[in-house]
Amino acid sequence: MKSRPQLLLILGFVGFLWIVGLDTFLPLLPGGKNLRGATTPPPLPTWNWTALRSGETFRAIDTWFNANVGLRNWWVRLDNQITYSLFGETQKRPEGTHVVAGRDDWLFEHHYITYAVKPGTMPEAEMRTALERIRRVQDKLAARGMPFLLVVAPSKVETYPDKVPDVYWGGRDPAKVLTNFERARPLFAEYGINFYDGPARFQEWKQTMPDNLFTRSGTHWSYYAVQHVLRDLRDRLNPVMRHPVPEFRLKALRSRSPLGTDEDLLALMNLLIDTPYRHPSPYPEFIEQQSVPPEKLPRILWVHDSFGWALIDLLYPANAVRPSESLYYFQNAYAIPGVVNLKRDLTKTDWETYLRDYDAVVMVWTEIAFEFMGWGFFETLDQHLP
Amino acid sequence: MVFSSLLFLYAYLPVFLALYYLAPLRHRNVVALAGSLFFYGWGEPGFLVILIGVCVFGYYISLWLARLPVEARAARRWVLTLGLGVYLGLLLWFKYSNFFAAQLNGVLGWLQQGGILWTHVVLPLGISFFTFQKISYLVDVYRGTSKPARSLVDYLLFVTLFPQLIAGPIIRYHDVAVQIVSRGHSREKFLAGAWRFLLGLARKVLIANPLGAVADRVFAQDLGTLPMPYAWIGILCYAFQIYFDFSGYSDMAIGLGRMMGFEFMENFERPYTSRSITEFWRRWHISLSNFMRDYLYIPLGGNRTTPWRVGFNLWFVFLVSGFWHGASWNFVCWGAYHGLLLSLERAVGLKRLGRIPAVPATVFTFLLVLASWVLFRAASLTDALTYFSRLADWSSWANVRNDLEFLWPDVISARTWGVLGIAAFFSFLPESWWTRRGWDEVVPSTRPQAVLRVLLGTACLILASAALGNQSYNPFIYFRF
Numbered sequence: 001m002k003s004r005p006q007l008l009l010i011l012g013f014v015g016f017l018w019i020v021g022l023d024t025f026l027p028l029l030p031g032g033k034n035l036r037g038a039t040t041p042p043p044l045p046t047w048n049w050t051a052l053r054s055g056e057t058f059r060a061i062d063t064w065f066n067a068n069v070g071l072r073n074w075w076v077r078l079d080n081q082i083t084y085s086l087f088g089e090t091q092k093r094p095e096g097t098h099v100v101a102g103r104d105d106w107l108f109e110h111h112y113i114t115y116a117v118k119p120g121t122m123p124e125a126e127m128r129t130a131l132e133r134i135r136r137v138q139d140k141l142a143a144r145g146m147p148f149l150l151v152v153a154p155s156k157v158e159t160y161p162d163k164v165p166d167v168y169w170g171g172r173d174p175a176k177v178l179t180n181f182e183r184a185r186p187l188f189a190e191y192g193i194n195f196y197d198g199p200a201r202f203q204e205w206k207q208t209m210p211d212n213l214f215t216r217s218g219t220h221w222s223y224y225a226v227q228h229v230l231r232d233l234r235d236r237l238n239p240v241m242r243h244p245v246p247e248f249r250l251k252a253l254r255s256r257s258p259l260g261t262d263e264d265l266l267a268l269m270n271l272l273i274d275t276p277y278r279h280p281s282p283y284p285e286f287i288e289q290q291s292v293p294p295e296k297l298p299r300i301l302w303v304h305d306s307f308g309w310a311l312i313d314l315l316y317p318a319n320a321v322r323p324s325e326s327l328y329y330f331q332n333a334y335a336i337p338g339v340v341n342l343k344r345d346l347t348k349t350d351w352e353t354y355l356r357d358y359d360a361v362v363m364v365w366t367e368i369a370f371e372f373m374g375w376g377f378f379e380t381l382d383q384h385l386p
Numbered sequence: 387m388v389f390s391s392l393l394f395l396y397a398y399l400p401v402f403l404a405l406y407y408l409a410p411l412r413h414r415n416v417v418a419l420a421g422s423l424f425f426y427g428w429g430e431p432g433f434l435v436i437l438i439g440v441c442v443f444g445y446y447i448s449l450w451l452a453r454l455p456v457e458a459r460a461a462r463r464w465v466l467t468l469g470l471g472v473y474l475g476l477l478l479w480f481k482y483s484n485f486f487a488a489q490l491n492g493v494l495g496w497l498q499q500g501g502i503l504w505t506h507v508v509l510p511l512g513i514s515f516f517t518f519q520k521i522s523y524l525v526d527v528y529r530g531t532s533k534p535a536r537s538l539v540d541y542l543l544f545v546t547l548f549p550q551l552i553a554g555p556i557i558r559y560h561d562v563a564v565q566i567v568s569r570g571h572s573r574e575k576f577l578a579g580a581w582r583f584l585l586g587l588a589r590k591v592l593i594a595n596p597l598g599a600v601a602d603r604v605f606a607q608d609l610g611t612l613p614m615p616y617a618w619i620g621i622l623c624y625a626f627q628i629y630f631d632f633s634g635y636s637d638m639a640i641g642l643g644r645m646m647g648f649e650f651m652e653n654f655e656r657p658y659t660s661r662s663i664t665e666f667w668r669r670w671h672i673s674l675s676n677f678m679r680d681y682l683y684i685p686l687g688g689n690r691t692t693p694w695r696v697g698f699n700l701w702f703v704f705l706v707s708g709f710w711h712g713a714s715w716n717f718v719c720w721g722a723y724h725g726l727l728l729s730l731e732r733a734v735g736l737k738r739l740g741r742i743p744a745v746p747a748t749v750f751t752f753l754l755v756l757a758s759w760v761l762f763r764a765a766s767l768t769d770a771l772t773y774f775s776r777l778a779d780w781s782s783w784a785n786v787r788n789d790l791e792f793l794w795p796d797v798i799s800a801r802t803w804g805v806l807g808i809a810a811f812f813s814f815l816p817e818s819w820w821t822r823r824g825w826d827e828v829v830p831s832t833r834p835q836a837v838l839r840v841l842l843g844t845a846c847l848i849l850a851s852a853a854l855g856n857q858s859y860n861p862f863i864y865f866r867f
Contacts, residue, residue, distance in 0.1 A: 006573040009840065013580055016847075017400035024396065037861020055429045062429075065393045066858035075855025078848070087800040092599075096860035109863070114790055170790040219863060268863050306864050 023070025035073055036267040037096070042067045077272040090269055099265055105277045106163035106216045107265040112155045113164055115368040117172040120180030122371060127184050130373045131191045137378045138193060140385040141361055147194065147240040149233065151364045152181065153221060153307035154199040156214040158367070159206065163216075181370040196236060198229065199367055215258045215281045217266035224253075226310045227284040233311075233362070234320075242359050243298040248318040251287045255280045261310045286318035294322060299357060302326040302336070303377050304364035311364065312336050324358070330375040351384040387428040388552075389583075389638040390590045392854050398425065406646060407571075415543050415566065418646060425548040426511070433510040436476075437546065443472060444520045445534075445541040448527045452534045462528060469524045477517045483507050485713035512552040514710055516545050518677055523559040525681055532560040540566050549642035553635050555653040555673035558680070562648065569647040578828045579644030581843050586637025588846035591853050593809050594631035596802045597623040603797055605763060609772045613785040617776040619798055624763050625756055626809035629658065632671070644828075651676075656820075658755070658813040661747035662739050663727040666755060674710075678703050697732060701725035711762070716770060720761040727754060748814070 023029045045051075045060035052058075069075070083091050090099040090107075098110035138148040157164060161174050181199075188195040198221075202213050205228065213225040221229065227250070238244040257278045258266070266274055299322040302308050308326065315321055316337035325342070326334045333342040355361070363374055387394050402421045409417045427434040447469045454462050484507055491501035523544065526532040535541035543566055550557055604612065604620025612620075636653035643650045653673050660666035667675050679688075686699045701722065708721015731739060739747070757774070764770035776782070798806075820826050823835075830836040 003573065006577060010573060010576055010580075013847075014400055014403055017396055018404075020851075021396040021400050035859065035861070037859075038864050039859070039861045053432055055431060058429050058431075062387075062391065062393050063858070065397065066391075066855075069392045069396060069855060071851075072855050072859075075852045076859050079852035079856035082849075082852070083799075083801050087804065089795070089800050091856060092796070092799060093860045097863040117790065165795075167793060167795055170793060171788050172790075264863055268861060270859075270861075 020070040024065060024068050029071055035076055035270050037270065039067075039096075073270075074272070077270050080270050081272040084269060084271060097268060099269060100164070100168060102163040102165055104163065104216070105279060106160065107219070107269070108157055108164060109219050109265070110168075112157040112219075112368055113168045115179060116155065116157045116161070116174040117169055117177050118179070119177050120183050122180045122183070124183075127180075127187060128191075130378070131184070131187050131193060133378045133382050134193050134374070135191045137381045137385070140381065141355070144355065144385075145242060146355065146358060146360060147237055148361045149194050149196060149237055149363070150188075151196040151229075151233065151311075151362060152198050152370075153305075153364060153366045154202040154213075155367050156219060156221075158199060159202050159213055179367070179370075181367040184370065194236070196229075196232065201229075201232065212282055215262040216279050217258050217264075217277065218262040219265050220261040220307050220310055222262055222281060223260070223284060223310055223314060224282045226314055227286075230311060230315055237298075237360055237362075241298055243296055245298055245320050246289050246292040248286045248289055248315075248320045251285045253282045253284050256283050259283070260313060261306070284314065286314065286320075288317065288319045290319070297322045298359035299324045301355070301358045301361045302364065303330055303361065303374065305329060305366055305369050307366050308364040309339075327377070330377040330380075346380075351381060355385075387425050389635065389642070390587055390595075390850070390854070392851070395587075395851065395854075403645065414646075415539060418547065419539055419543045422543070422546040422548040422551060426546060426551055430511055436510055437516065438542070440473070440476060440516075440520065441542050441545050442538065444469065444524065444545070445538050447472075448524055448534045448541075451524070451527050456530075466524065466528045470521060473517050473520055473524075477513060480507055480509050480513055482709075482713045515554050515556055516551060518556050518674075519545055519559070521681060522556070522677065526559045532563050535559075535563070536567065547643070547648070549639040549646070549648075550650060553632070553639070554671075555636055555639060555650050556677050557650060557673070558677065561651060565648050571647040574829050575647060576645050579641045579646075581641070581839050582644060583638050583641030584843045584846040584850075586634040586639075586641055587850045589630045589634030589637060591634075591850040592846075593805055594627045594629075594634055595853070595857075596805050597627040597809065598631065600798050600802055601627055601763065605765070605769075605773075607792065609764075609769055609776060611782075611785065612773070612776045613782040613789075614776060614779045615783065616792075616797060617773060617779075621756055621760055621763070621773070621777070622810075623798075623802075623806060625658075625752075625759050626806065626813065628759065628762070629654070629813065630809060656813070656815070656817055658752055659748060659816055660751050661742065661744060662731055662736065662751055663724065663754060664731050664736060664739075666751060667724070667728065674707065678707055682706060693733070697729035700728045700732065704728060715767050716761050716764060719767060719770075720758055723758055723761060 019028060042063040043060060045057045045064060047057060050056075051060075080091050083089060084101065088101055090101050092098070100108045100110050100113060102108055134150065141148045158174060185197065185200075188197075202221075202225070205213060205225070209224075212222055214220070215222045230248070234245045234247075257263075258281050262281060262283070263278070266277055271277070297320070301324060302312060304311075304326065305328075308328075312326060316323070324336060326336045326339070327346065328334060330346065333344040333346060334340060335342055363377065365372070365374070387398060389395075402417075406414055406417050406421070423434060423438070426437060447465060451462060451465045451469070454465065456462075484504070487502060487504040491504070494501050523532070523535075523541070527534050535544060544557070544559060544562060545551075547557075601620050601624035604616050604623070607616070633654035640650045640652070651673055653671060655669040655672065657666050657669035660669055683699055683703045686702065687695060688699065689696055691699070702725065704721045704725030705718065706721065708717045708719070708724070711717045711720070742750075760773050760777075761767075761770050764773055824831055827835075830839055
């Protein structure tokens with residue numbers, strides 16, 4: 001090789017190392033760090049003699065550098081693309097959400113699959129105690145003129161088991177395994193809990209609208225399915241609410257590239273090019289109702305896991321309810337719509353006063369979250385409401 | 387710091403290369419030394435004191451040795467013994483004292499006596515390698531093979547030169563003494579070094595790391611119930627992991643050295659193509675084999691003694707070599723196993739072994755090596771024996787399908803199957819294939835070869851960076867709270 005190309009190669013190689021290195025500290029290159037998914041930023045290095053001597057500072061620098069290296073967005077996406085496009089699978093990670101690539105680009109969260117084929121082992125006495133408490137809270141709320149509705153959302157895996165690769169079932173059939181939620185199902189009726197059985201409803205709907213209850217790229221019920229869920233919830237709540245939810249009418253049902261919770265798993269995969277895997281899905285848009293004045297609209301308190309967001313996303317723009325609050329996992333309080341973190345310490349809430357402004361309490365949890373039994377919400381209310 | 391990290395690749399390396407090449411020629415050793423000490427001190431700065439302290443001792447004791455007249459044989463031998471005693475004493479203390487204390491406590495426990503109180507001793511990074519280098523220097527000076535280093539800086543550079551400091555190749559002083567004083571820097575050499583470095587990086591990051599993850603997963607299971615297919619996958623992955631990891635590291639060391647103008651010896655020569663264990667050890671960790679030959683086997687009498695003694699010498703050298711690899715009975719047994727196989731091959735006769743056709747000989751040798759890796763990788767001898775039994779448990783196949791916590795795709799992904807295939811393909815390709823196509827040459831001799839190296843090198847850098855970048859990204863779908 002001649003001298004000039006050699007020099008250019010050396011400059012190109014060392015220059016590339018320099019540019020990526022500098023991009024770690026200064027944004028030199030385009031699209032460097034916008035990755036999707038929830039991560040905790042690594043702690044900044046500590047600069048003191050003990051930390052320096054023990055090497056803790058250097059290890060922290062190493063971690064920080066890995067999390068901020070130049071072109072990180074491209075590195076992560078390129079590696080994921082190779083794994084998915086060439087091998088049809090997702091990146092295995094020591095922690096974080098484990099996504100499983102199913103048939104025909106259907107994506108699943110791994111722990112939903114495990115839950116579906118692991119027989120529930122929660123003692124029945126424990127279930128009964130928890131359900132008794134829910135019933136007590138329901139009664140206490142009813143005494144204050146406030147209906148309570150427990151919405152159990154279905155699992156994508158249980159709705160579309162045929163899309164999960166057989167090897168993940170471990171030789172088991174999810175239809176023949178009783179999970180904790182499935183064991184508890186008859187007890188909800190026995191204790192008279194106002195309960196919306198999402199999984200059962202989805203099995204009914206699967207006969208008439210087989211493919212759209214979940215999108216291939218999302219882990220939550222689709223917006224398309226949620227419009228039907230919202231109608232069900234309205235029908236359940238309206239007869240007992242001070243201010244009923246007005247009718248919300250569909251403006252359009254557009255077929256479009258998935259968005260929001262309809263694409264959360266695909267987004268989490270962080271591919272370089274995900275267009276081929278964005279299968280269009282129907283997306284409902286409601287007409288913003290004007291007939292009922294704001295003061296006559298109901299105010300609903302939501303206590304929920306991530307399945308609650310799709311309900312909120314559709315209901316609030318339709319102007320069918322008043323702005324209210326969401327208690328996400330009963331840990332953080334958000335103002336909705338807008339999802340603004342109120343940074344409120346829920347342990348210091350005066351629940352009697354707080355609940356006075358609401359017309360209904362709706363709790364949303366996924367069937368696999370059954371064991372958490374409301375993340376402490378029922379215990380708190382049972383204790384604080386006489 | 388390790389070579390296969392983003393911090394090394396995109397922070398340390400560009401800064402070091404710039405400083406090294408911007409420095410005047412006469413100051414490059416000082417820059418290289420400063421860079422090496424910084425490299426070593428990163429992560430465990432406390433050990434720098436030990437490293438420098440032992441180097442200062444080594445430099446002055448070798449000067450003392452060199453100044454003693456040749457006729458003062460007893461005094462020279464005494465100084466040599468003192469030097470070797472200090473080096474080996476430090477190695478014993480840092481690397482083996484925990485092991486011996488545990489053994490002693492085991493015996494005391496067996497005798498129903500109270501154990502000794504012991505504070506765990508932390509192992510300084512690379513001590514096994516730099517101790518051997520210092521021994522080679524001291525012995526070379528004693529034998530007169532090399533003159534002592536002209537300055538403390540030169541000696542420190544020989545020991546601490548960062549490309550080879552942590553994991554070899556074990557450089558003998560007489561191999562690099564001239565290069566430390568004067569070495570050529572050229573564009574060809576730099577590019578050849580960069581190519582070799584990137585090749586090593588890819589071997590380590592793209593092949594060894596994913597295979598290592600499989601092996602780690604398998605060996606972390608309850609070995610007593612490990613299904614047979616997993617046991618085979620685990621050990622195959624480990625066999626290729628250790629080869630691509632170690633040889634990849636050596637490639638990176640040789641490449642970095644070349645970028646700085648140094649030429650280090652080759653450390654691996656396609657060991658899995660060997661047709662006998664004797665050949666395997668000529669191709670695996672060559673710098674260690676050479677060190678053991680020059681500084682232990684030959685002083686023990688080497689080949690020039692009775693056949694029984696030769697056999698014993700071989701076995702003993704490998705026993706020591708096994709113990710050098712790690713302070714546990716597994717490594718001792720691993721060394722003894724290899725020593726035994728070598729002694730047996732010597733007894734049977736290498737010429738006779740050479741008559742076995744290539745394919746069965748290579749497969750048989752690989753299986754023998756595979757068995758040795760079980761000893762090397764298992765956490766204890768009991769685990770190793772259990773693992774051997776799992777390799778032959780035909781009744782355990784059904785468990786592969788049923789254990790939800792340990793499903794086949796969770797153990798080995800399709801991508802890792804691909805990596806395993808690539809690793810096996812390149813490991814078993816015969817030497818002639820590489821030579822015919824010019825891949826053995828340091829500098830490419832044809833334009834297509836040069837272009838191919840540039841393209842492959844670029845791909846190695848991009849893909850390895852992608853894999854490294856992704857390793858540290860473990861997102862959740864949402865924050866729960």
